[in-house]
Amino acid sequence: xxxxxxxxxxxxxxxxxxxxxxxxxxxxxxxxxxxxxxxxxxxxxxxxxxxxxxxxxxxxxxxxxxxxxxxxxxxxxxxxxxxxxxxxxxxxxxxxxxxxxxxxxxxxxxxxxxxxxxxxxxxxxxxxxxxxxxxxxxxxxxxxxxxxxxxxxxxxxxxxxxxxxxxxxxxxxxxxxxxxxxxxxxxxxxxxxxxxxxxxxxxxxxxxxxxxxxxxxxxxxxxxxxxxxxxxxxxxxxxxxxxxxxxxxxxxxxxxxxxx
Numbered sequence: 001x002x003x004x005x006x007x008x009x010x011x012x013x014x015x016x017x018x019x020x021x022x023x024x025x026x027x028x029x030x031x032x033x034x035x036x037x038x039x040x041x042x043x044x045x046x047x048x049x050x051x052x053x054x055x056x057x058x059x060x061x062x063x064x065x066x067x068x069x070x071x072x073x074x075x076x077x078x079x080x081x082x083x084x085x086x087x088x089x090x091x092x093x094x095x096x097x098x099x100x101x102x103x104x105x106x107x108x109x110x111x112x113x114x115x116x117x118x119x120x121x122x123x124x125x126x127x128x129x130x131x132x133x134x135x136x137x138x139x140x141x142x143x144x145x146x147x148x149x150x151x152x153x154x155x156x157x158x159x160x161x162x163x164x165x166x167x168x169x170x171x172x173x174x175x176x177x178x179x180x181x182x183x184x185x186x187x188x189x190x191x192x193x194x195x196x197x198x199x200x201x202x203x204x205x206x207x208x209x210x211x212x213x214x215x216x217x218x219x220x221x222x223x224x225x226x227x228x229x230x231x232x233x234x235x236x237x238x239x240x241x242x243x244x245x246x247x248x249x250x251x252x253x254x255x256x257x258x259x260x
Contacts, residue, residue, distance in 0.1 A: 002158065002161070002162075002164070003158060003163065003164060003165070003166055003209065004164045004165065004208060004209050005164070005165045005166070005206060005207065005208045005209070006157065006165075006168055006206065006207040006208075006217075007066055007165065007166070007168065007205075007206055008168045008170065008175045008178055008179075008204070008205040008206070008207065009080065009081070009084075009167065009168065009169050009170075009175075009202060009203070009204055009205075010170065010171060010172050010175050010199045010200065010201055010203055011042070011046070011050075011074075011076040011077040011079070011080040011169060011170070011171065011201065011202070012042045012043075012046030012047065012048075012050045012053075012076070012079075012080050012201050012202045013042065013043045013045045013049060013201045013202075013234075013236045013238070014040050014041065014042055014043055015033075015034055015040060015041055015043050016033050016037075016040040016076075017043065017046075017201070017236065017238040018043055019032050019033050019034070020112070020238060021238055023112050024112050024113070024114075027112075027114055028112060028114065028115070029112060029115030029118050029119065030110055030111060030112070030115055031110050031111070031112060037074065037102065037109065038074045038101070039075050040074070040075060040076055041075055041076060041079060042076050042079050045233070046076070046080070046201065046202070047083060049080075049201055049202035049228055049233045049234070049236075050081075050084050050202060051083060051084070051087050051231075051233070052202065052227055052231035052232075052233040053080065053084040053087075053204075053227060053228075054083060054084035054085065054086065054087025054088045055087055055088075055227070055231055056204075056227035056231075057085070057087075057088040057090065058088045064165070065088075065090065065165065066092065066163075066165050066166055066167035067092065067163035067164065067165050067166070068093050068094075068095065068161070068163040068166055068167070069081050069093070069094045069095065069166070069169060070094075070095045070097055070100065070153075070157070070161075070166055070167070070168045071094055071095070071097070071100060071168070071170070072096075072097070072098075072102065072169060072170045072171060072174070073097075073098055073100075074101055074102055074171070077100070077169045077170055077171065078094075078096070078169065080169050080202065081094070081167060081169040092167070099149040099150075099152055099153050100153065100168065100169075100170045100171075100174055101171070101174075102173070102174065103140070103141050103143070103145075103146050103171070103173050103174075104139075104140045104141045105137055105141075106136075106137035106138050106139030106140025106141070107120060107123070107138045107140070108120065108123060108137040108140065109140070120138075123137055123138065131187070132191055133187045133190070133191060134187075143173060143177065146174060146177050147177045147180065147181060149174075150174065150177045150178050150181055151181055154178070154216075154217065158209075158216060172198060172199040173194075175199050175205055176190065176193065176198070176199055177190070178205070178207060179193075179205055179207070179219050179222060181215055182207050182213070182215050182217035182219050183215070183219055184213075184214055184215055197222075197223055198237060199223055200223060200235060200237040201236045201237065201238070202228060203223045203224060203225045203228075204221060204223075204224045204225075204227070205221055205222050205223060205224070206219070206221040207219055207220070208220050
């Protein structure tokens, strides 16, 4: 048996999301995050979103449910999967994979766009020149670096995982880049998607194996959040800390702020 489908889920809203949104709204330079990035937990809303995800899993036919979980080691991603499976009373093995972690922001970590321009003006200029996809903050990662991680995970899923359906719990840019690889998007296309349809908290994307696709995968669902609305959970959308210019996604109906 080999993997036939990936159910990709972004973690629920985190306390870091709330702090980042407040910092951007108040035009602060630093984000008052309560813990180091790997230890940031879900907010109350995030827990409700994870519970809604669990109720959605309960409604799936037995042969449509995941058989194993691959998760980012970051607490907010693990909590999302654990809460969802607890609601569904599903006892699945967890594979924690550091390649699914959030993007490393390097010296710009915990800074808003305002803070980066104030504290590291040379980084802001370099980002503007290189572009968002290939820009790597000092000590951190670019989107292209994360895409390399994603390609490695997809290779292992295809070649080593025995389950046919896998739940992947990770972060917005990570999941966006899973779809980027599967669909063969280019730099302009993936950045436009990020601006206009960035992955929402606890939203679902699906990839299925497709031998006729150049990537070997095909996206069958992107950024689905009906399960949240149907269960009465708030729908939230906060991009990655420091990765968005202030207000960049407001016009698309998203909240400025951070991933975390």
